[in-house]
Amino acid sequence: MPISDEKIMQQLMSTFKAEADEHLEALNKHLLDLEKNSTGDHKGILEEVFREAHSLKGAARSVEAGAIETTAHGIETVFAAAKRRELELRPVHFDLLYEGLDYMKAALVALAEGVDAPDHSGLLARLDRTAQPAGSSVEKTAASANKAETAAGQPSDSSDSTTASQKTNNNKGKGIEETVRVSTRKLDTLMTHVEELLVSKIRTEQRISELKDLKGALQEWQKSWFKHRGAYDSLRRQPRDEMAELLSFLGENQENLKQLWSNTNHLLQDFSKDSMRMSLITEDLQEDIRRVRMLPVASIFEGYKRMVRDLARAQNKQINLQLAGAQTELDKKLIEGIKDPLMHIIRNSIDHGIEAPAVRTAAKKAATGTIKLSAGQHGNTIKIEIEDDGAGLDIDKIKAAAVNKGVISEQEAGALSDEDARLMIFQSGFSTADKVTNVSGRGIGLDVVKTNIEKLNGLVHVSASPGGGTRFTFNLPLTLSTSRVLLIETAGETYAIPTTAVERIIRVDHDEIFTVGDQAVIRVADRSISLVGVRDVLEVPDDDELPAPGKLPVIILGAAEKRVAFAVDSLLGETEIVIKSLGKMMSRVRNVSGATILGSGQVVMILNVGDMIKSARQANHRSAPAPKTPAPDILSKKKIVTVLVVDDSITTRIMEKNILESAGYQVSLANDGVEALEALRHNHFDLVVSDVDMPRMNGFELTAHVKENEELQNLPVVLVTALDSAADKERGLECGADAYIVKRSFDQQNLLDTIEQLV
């Protein structure tokens, strides 16, 4: 068995069982329709049954349920014959087809119970005979070729099917976990409720701090009482009648006050405990519900193996498909969403990327080409890569095609960097394939791939792989319903931007902005990027507010191949949110993809980055493109980056040092803010990573010192802290920190990604 991880296989089996049930049900229904309608126009139904049988075959193949696969294949060929009008379906044929369905049902039950499927060689033979009406020699060869292929693909043909299922059983052991199918909508509702619970949790925390205030007030009261205690006692020693009552009241008051303080204190303690418990459970619940929607990418990756094999054979190519990170889990909707785009790119690789063995040998490459399909989680992004060691994209051909189609002028083509040229393949109607083959060129272009990925809030990128081939990268959010966003403020309103689209956050001085034509432009990493105000894109009515002095926070957003820099008023931080719809009335709002409710209850609009980039381009008049310079090669940036790590905990210092050094940074250490400033005075550093809570001088103070110092103010400071309150985050960003990482969400990649963005 190709998969090492037994758990994945088990999960796959459960999924398969549910899917197979669905297909069988649909087949049954369509077959009944077809029988009723056998003389009329039933082309549509035929297509439908054919597709169902085909899908079932594919699903069965991916879990190596040989008995079901072969039967589905037999049924499919019968339908294929009927589709070609070589076979007229008569009652006797229907009987046979129903028998096939019943057999598959039985085989499915057997599979679930872990026993062998009954023998079905007779059934297969009859299906085979039905599909090949006498005298149709063409059909015969096609069918037998098909059969041979099945035989070559795996050891299971009709007679071997028992062995195949046996093998499957041995590997899986008995029993498939029983499952209940729940609509994702229901899960979304659950998620919404949990999110509400999270809001309540935050409110509860607010109540705790109010209780603390109350306790403090009572304490103050008691203190001031103690101050007047002497006067009270001396008055009591010389009692006067009219005072006696008042004095005894005061005495009682004192007792009551004490009691009240003690009660409040207890309440506060108990409430804090309860609240802590509730927040733990709430967070677990949220995570559990999120996980319920997750599936391993193996559920689709495995299916491509056969496809690659078959297509490679059809083209006489030798291709090895390597899978990595197949156990990476993704939201079910995302899995469904990337299935077709992935298939398309793999087909492209086989068709255009990998060369024929002879060509490869001549080029001193291994005769067998490799397509690497890998998935992995990086922070809150899922990265999926399809890399081949084929011929790579022909830049000249792409440029020529672009000029030919009038997308760019010949002059522009000359100035176009390789990277930009590569990105042009995502434009609609763009195909450089010389001829249409049945592998690619089915009228589905890479632009559809791009659109589909963007629908999932993801990004597509293409680059040259180190081996000279092509590498496609999909960057996707971890889940669809929750998303990490950057909160920004512009014109007094808060907006959320999905972090997957945020390529960089920089601070730009007003004199670093120049104009090309009538377009504001900044230079970032030797590239010109047009700069637009978020408020302009969002059509915020102009007010007289002057631009804030000092550096302007700018975020560079990317969607597919386009990048635009957006100026905002301030950055508020990063947070996880649940994406909510704006309701039926707001069917589609320009530049807004949805909304969310923050912990405080505040409603915040989530911006649609694709729209914003389009809007920005429309806002900026089409002017001459800024002079192109060759794209910087990240790999060639060999300069050694020095990092100063400041933390009072030795464990943290060492851990961070290890992480950073293994990523190629040169690391120095400091114990606290004072030491850090001392180090900065004497040595040059490219970046500071600092804890917040430290003796002598804390991280906020250190940051403020750095940012006030003329020589150091451009030095990026990353605050790493256990303080996860919005106020702290805000304070961190206020005092000029360039990034703020909360230890709880602290993982290596997050830190490394942040640093990479800053230096």
Place this chain on the structure above:
Amino acid sequence: MGTTNGKDLDLSLINRLVDIHLSEAQIKEVLDIRATNLAQAPSEELEESATSQYVSFRLAHERYALEVHLVEEIQPIKELTRIPCTPAFVFGAVNVRGCILPVIDIKSFFGLTPSKLTPASKIIVVETDELQLGVIADQVDEVMDLRVNEIKTQIETLSGSSEAFIRGVTDDAVIILDMAGLAQDKRMIIHEDV
């Protein structure tokens, strides 16, 4: 305020008289006439005599009312978030128990002076078959019973598009909105591409 033009005067006078001196004999007489009419034109007359409940609210100097059965709840407005790139009548969005509700301004929709948000502003949460939305109000007054014949439909001061969404005006110059009709209007669904 509340001026009735000559054409409608007689009708309103009769209505008032009926309201004030409601003796049994009069009721019987009215009922008899209605019974006769009822036999001939059932639906029309039934509606005339039926009362409906309306929630009335204020926006600047005007009073509006909408059918009570469409009103889910009335909420004080805590925080309003602007929805960028939407028409002016979209006042913003609010959080109503974890759901995000778009809020509209009737006056802007009718092309009148846009309403302003005040600390006393309320949101009337309306749910029709088509949409759920909030209607901004400076103040929510009362739930009032109105007979269909108390709502005058011949209004000269209203014209154009807004007329389609107004059932009529009462003697007290309360503008009775046709909220269900308004929710069906094409303009209410925002669907725009860049």
